[in-house]
Amino acid sequence: MSFRFFLILLILGTIIAWAGWLLVIFYLDPTQLSWLGFLFFYAALALALSGTIFLAGDLIKSKIIRNKLLYYRVRSSVRQSILFAMLILGWLLLKSLGVLRWWNLLILILFLAAVEFFFISSQKHKDSYERGL
Numbered sequence: 001m002s003f004r005f006f007l008i009l010l011i012l013g014t015i016i017a018w019a020g021w022l023l024v025i026f027y028l029d030p031t032q033l034s035w036l037g038f039l040f041f042y043a044a045l046a047l048a049l050s051g052t053i054f055l056a057g058d059l060i061k062s063k064i065i066r067n068k069l070l071y072y073r074v075r076s077s078v079r080q081s082i083l084f085a086m087l088i089l090g091w092l093l094l095k096s097l098g099v100l101r102w103w104n105l106l107i108l109i110l111f112l113a114a115v116e117f118f119f120i121s122s123q124k125h126k127d128s129y130e131r132g133l
């Protein structure tokens with residue numbers, strides 16, 4: 001699959017996810033919903049945010065970082081878009097449960113930063129292993 005085809009599919013998927021999220025917002029009553037309605041809300045929002053953040057992040061990285069291989073740029077953009085969407089969704093979930101405090105948000109940020117550092121360090125270890133260092 002070419003990168004251009006991947007981007008077209010991602011743009012279409014992101015548009016569909018935003019449309020699905022808007023349909024959930026406008027056509028489902030939160031007072032009448034079960035857990036399934038909230039699952040649709042958060043799932044559509046997660047997909048929409050991940051796609052949007054990926055597209056924006058990859059566009060910025062393509063302008064700033066020109067000497068990196070496409071595979072590494074896309075891989076890091078996907079990972080970072082998912083983690084950033086998890087941060088936003090975690091914030092929204094904590095807010096909706098009424099337990100959002102600064103220390104809860106700080107713990108969430110630190111956890112997601114640790115996950116990102118884990119992926120960065122494991123990739124550097126894997127790259128050095130493949131080069132025989």
